[in-house]
Amino acid sequence: MGWFTSFWNSSIGQKFVMAVTGICLILFLVIHLIGNLMIFGGADAFNGYVGTLEHIKPLIRVIEFILALIFLFHILNGVSLWLANKKARPVGYKINGSSKNSSFFSRTMIVTGSITFIFLVVHLQTIWYKFNFSGGKEINLYEMVTDLFGYTWYSVFYLIAMILLGFHLNHGFQSAFQTFGWKHNKYTPLIEKTGTVYAIIMAVGFGSIPVYFLFGGGN
Numbered sequence: 212m213g214w215f216t217s218f219w220n221s222s223i224g225q226k227f228v229m230a231v232t233g234i235c236l237i238l239f240l241v242i243h244l245i246g247n248l249m250i251f252g253g254a255d256a257f258n259g260y261v262g263t264l265e266h267i268k269p270l271i272r273v274i275e276f277i278l279a280l281i282f283l284f285h286i287l288n289g290v291s292l293w294l295a296n297k298k299a300r301p302v303g304y305k306i307n308g309s310s311k312n313s314s315f316f317s318r319t320m321i322v323t324g325s326i327t328f329i330f331l332v333v334h335l336q337t338i339w340y341k342f343n344f345s346g347g348k349e350i351n352l353y354e355m356v357t358d359l360f361g362y363t364w365y366s367v368f369y370l371i372a373m374i375l376l377g378f379h380l381n382h383g384f385q386s387a388f389q390t391f392g393w394k395h396n397k398y399t400p401l402i403e404k405t406g407t408v409y410a411i412i413m414a415v416g417f418g419s420i421p422v423y424f425l426f427g428g429g430n
């Protein structure tokens with residue numbers, strides 16, 4: 212087990228954890244987006260979809276628990292890698308010409324990641340927690356979600372967070388593949404493009420929901 216502990220604590224081990232958890236989150240977002248788009252079908256479509264999830268509640272609870280662990284490892288490792296990187300290069304990018312060695316997206320991962328984290332806390336508190344811990348009250352999730360997006364600040368906050376999430380995913384996607392060692396003259400540009408297309412689909416897909424409500428949808 213000694214090799215495992217030293218791999219786990221090494222910077223390559225931490226990067227590996229980032230990549231594996233990152234890929235899981237990338238897949239989760241695809242599923243979550245497909246479910247959320249039901250909002251555009253109105254109350255029956257959206258509540259129907261939520262009702263299907265309610266039928267498999269025990270399984271959903273297990274998935275949520277695993278998802279929470281994945282988020283936790285991803286966030287803690289990300290902060291730890293960022294701190295180690297900062298310690299190793301205290302003056303940092305000013306000396307070696309930042310834009311030549313790294314992209315805007317890679318340099319801002321800690322900022323876009325932190326804002327996504329703040330978004331997640333607000334999101335889970337205002338929707339997931341209120342829905343799941345309603346004290347036995349029957350909740351109409353469609354009504355609850357549309358009421359929330361009725362607040363301009365809430366929709367604008369979501370929209371900004373989704374754009375920054377797109378930035379985060381744009382770098383995260385290709386970075387995960389790089390960590391797995393898949394660097395190739397032919398395939399790397401393809402992976403980068405796929406990552407950008409994925410990030411745009413996620414930002415536009417999730418972002419379309421607050422935009423819809425900002426322009427008076429759902430009434």
Ligand code: HEM
Pocket residue numbers: 243246247275278327331334338339342352356369376417418420421
């Ligand atoms: C417009 C954007 C979004 C909307 C309208 C939305 C809506 C919802 C709703 C209605 C739920 C509770 C019911 C359900 O499980 O489907 C939920 C749960 C959740 N959301 Fe979102 N979501 C959005 C974006 C995001 C993003 C970008 C993330 C991750 C960064 C995220 C992470 C989660 C998590 C972790 C849960 C709890 C686990 C789960 O029940 O699936 N959501 N969201």
